[in-house]
Amino acid sequence: MSSDPPVGYGHRHLGIKLRQAYETFIGEVFDRLAEQGFDDMRPAHAQVFQNLKEEGVRLTELARSAGIAPQSMGALVDDLERLGYVERISDPHDRRAALIRPTDRGRAEVRAARKVIAAVERQWARTVGEERLATLMETLDELNGDA
Amino acid sequence: MSSDPPVGYGHRHLGIKLRQAYETFIGEVFDRLAEQGFDDMRPAHAQVFQNLKEEGVRLTELARSAGIAPQSMGALVDDLERLGYVERISDPHDRRAALIRPTDRGRAEVRAARKVIAAVERQWARTVGEERLATLMETLDELNGDA
DNA sequence: ACCTGATAGTCAGGTACCCTGAAGAACTAT
DNA sequence: ATAGTTCTTCAGGGTACCTGACTATCAGGT
Numbered sequence: 001m002s003s004d005p006p007v008g009y010g011h012r013h014l015g016i017k018l019r020q021a022y023e024t025f026i027g028e029v030f031d032r033l034a035e036q037g038f039d040d041m042r043p044a045h046a047q048v049f050q051n052l053k054e055e056g057v058r059l060t061e062l063a064r065s066a067g068i069a070p071q072s073m074g075a076l077v078d079d080l081e082r083l084g085y086v087e088r089i090s091d092p093h094d095r096r097a098a099l100i101r102p103t104d105r106g107r108a109e110v111r112a113a114r115k116v117i118a119a120v121e122r123q124w125a126r127t128v129g130e131e132r133l134a135t136l137m138e139t140l141d142e143l144n145g146d147a
Numbered sequence: 148m149s150s151d152p153p154v155g156y157g158h159r160h161l162g163i164k165l166r167q168a169y170e171t172f173i174g175e176v177f178d179r180l181a182e183q184g185f186d187d188m189r190p191a192h193a194q195v196f197q198n199l200k201e202e203g204v205r206l207t208e209l210a211r212s213a214g215i216a217p218q219s220m221g222a223l224v225d226d227l228e229r230l231g232y233v234e235r236i237s238d239p240h241d242r243r244a245a246l247i248r249p250t251d252r253g254r255a256e257v258r259a260a261r262k263v264i265a266a267v268e269r270q271w272a273r274t275v276g277e278e279r280l281a282t283l284m285e286t287l288d289e290l291n292g293d294a
Numbered sequence: 295a296c297c298t299g300a301t302a303g304t305c306a307g308g309t310a311c312c313c314t315g316a317a318g319a320a321c322t323a324t
Numbered sequence: 325a326t327a328g329t330t331c332t333t334c335a336g337g338g339t340a341c342c343t344g345a346c347t348a349t350c351a352g353g354t
Contacts, residue, residue: 012293013264013268014172014264014267014268014271014283014284014287015169015172015173015176015264017284017287017288017291017293018165018168018169018172018287019169019173020287020291021165021287021290021291022162022165022166022169024290024291025161025162025165026162029162042310042311043310043311044310044311044312058331058332059331059332060330060331060332068311068312068313069312069313069314070331070332070333071312071313071314071332071333071334072311072312072313074332074333075311075312076311091331094320094321094330094331095319095320095321095331096319096320096321096330096331096332097320097330097331097332098331098332117160117161117162120161121160121161124161124290127289127290128286128289128290132282132286132289133286135279135282135283135286136161136282136283136286136287137161137164139275139279139280139282139283140161140164140165140167140168140283141164142274142275142279143168143171143271143274143275144164144167144168144171146159146164189339189340190340191339191340191341205302205303206302206303207301207302207303215340215341215342216341216342216343217302217303217304218303218304218305218341218342218343219340219341219342221303221304222340222341223340238302241301241302241349241350242302242348242349242350243301243302243303243347243348243349243350244301244302244303244349245302245303
């Protein structure tokens with residue numbers, strides 16, 4: 001009377017495990033940031049801050065660093081500018097270009113995000129052990145070619 | 148003369164590492180499947196097969212298993228039906244419901260996918276060592292609460 | 295038999311996050 | 325000057341999800 005076995009791929013493979021862990025991590029980070037008042041940023045916006053510099057960075061440079069099209073980065077910067085996290089100033093050396101710079105609020109978000117990320121990493125270290133988490137990150141670096 | 152440091156989050160955190168590894172894995176799997184003639188399926192469609200059974204499964208049940216809305220699962224099944232991977236038969240016990248079943252092509256895709264996933268996992272095991280990959284998967288299970 | 299409430303699935307519309315193509319303006323090199 | 329390249333934006337498209345509203349059917353109680 002047992003039903004047929006799943007036709008499916010059977011076991012939960014590495015891809016699924018990686019994706020689930022990623023979504024849990026990001027979810028936790030953005031939940032905590034939202035609690036601290038940064039509830040208007042979405043994960044994609046983090047890509048803007050990832051390579052932002054105090055002195056200002058061009059849109060095309062941000063796009064190249066993040067590995068997305070300049071048009072996509074432009075939309076993210078539009079959002080963050082509207083939300084008051086970054087500002088555009090025109091590049092004095094190139095009138096085609098604008099430099100993207102963080103505002104005070106942007107700098108505050110980055111400080112908060114750094115703390116939150118570190119806190120979630122510490123929480124995970126408590127869950128699986130500090131050594132295992134370190135090994136996890138090293139292994140991922142190797143697989144990602146960032147060794 | 149050094150430029151200002153990045154305002155950004157600084158180091159590449161665990162979330163980024165997990166996402167990169169996930170995308171590399173899925174990319175590799177779907178590249179190989181495409182080489183074997185399964186070039187018309189996208190990653191999202193795999194969610195349909197994940198919990199499919201030979202005897203047929205209801206749309207709502209597939210959606211619940213995959214953790215997505217029934218409407219979203221419906222669209223994925225529409226695609227796979229049009230592409231000849233699954234068929235809908237009406238449930239003899241409930242005229243509201245249809246049962247989703249794999250076709251021969253669907254079963255062939257699942258067999259191919261299982262082999263491809265195993266092959267990519269073996270390739271990654273060679274890269275970082277069998278033990279480290281096993282540890283990686285165990286650690287991810289623990290973090291995901293699948294321990 | 296009737297009504298009520300729950301369930302299965304679909305239709306319509308919307309959001310997030312990416313893409314390509316095309317175009318205007320400004321820079322660079324000949 | 326002209327030609328080619330670069331910076332950015334506009335317009336449009338695709339994937340992968342969502343919620344709300346609707347129809348048809350089922351299951352239970354009166």
